[in-house]
Amino acid sequence: xxxxxxxxxxxxxxxxxxxxxxxxxxxxxxxxxxxxxxxxxxxxxxxxxxxxxxxxxxxxxxxxxxxxxxxxxxxxxxxxxxxxxxxxxxxxxxxxxxxxxxxxxxxxxxxxxxxxxxxxxxxxxxxxx
Numbered sequence: 001x002x003x004x005x006x007x008x009x010x011x012x013x014x015x016x017x018x019x020x021x022x023x024x025x026x027x028x029x030x031x032x033x034x035x036x037x038x039x040x041x042x043x044x045x046x047x048x049x050x051x052x053x054x055x056x057x058x059x060x061x062x063x064x065x066x067x068x069x070x071x072x073x074x075x076x077x078x079x080x081x082x083x084x085x086x087x088x089x090x091x092x093x094x095x096x097x098x099x100x101x102x103x104x105x106x107x108x109x110x111x112x113x114x115x116x117x118x119x120x121x122x123x124x125x126x127x128x129x
Contacts (some may be wrong), residue, residue, distance in 0.1 A: 015044045020063050021070055022046075022077035028089050034076060042073045043106040046120075047087055048100075049080045054117065055101040061102075061121050062081050072129050 025034075034043045034107065046062070066075075080087050080100055092100045095105070099116035105128045106112070109111040115123045 008044050020066060020075060021025045022075050025076045025078040025086060026083060028086055030076075030095060031086070031089060034074075034106060037074060038106040038109055042125075043076060044073055044104065044125065045076045045078055045104045047078045047080055047100055047102040047104075049092070052080060052100065058101045058117060065121060068125065068129065073125065084093065 025031075034045070037043055044098070048059055064104045076089075078086060085115060087098055090096070090104065094104060094106060094111045095113050096102075096111055102112050102114065102116040102122065104114045105123070105125060107128055112128050113123060113125075
């Protein structure tokens with residue numbers, strides 16, 4: 001495996017896995033908590049379809065590139081296939097049309113930025129901390 005790391009990563013060092021502490025979003029009532037917490041700490045909801053290859057690829061890239069810590073932002077994970085009703089509530093509450101994959105950045109009770117698909121990894125979350 002070492003030769004593949006060298007060829008494809010440009011380094012002999014193996015990639016370090018990042019351990020992102022996702023907070024699962026499983027009830028609509030959590031949306032009230034997310035809005036409240038956003039008054040003092042940025043919240044990000046990542047909407048993911050577990051059956052979609054594009055969604056999986058975007059999620060992996062997001063996790064690989066993510067460089068903030070738990071003190072700066074809460075990362076909330078929504079499994080769209082299991083909790084589609086919560087996704088619908090998010091769209092209605094925050095007035096952001098549903099897409100998948102999608103990220104919503106919430107600050108002071110409102111969505112200050114959102115993106116979907118490849119745009120997720122282009123979004124500079126640091127601007128909203």
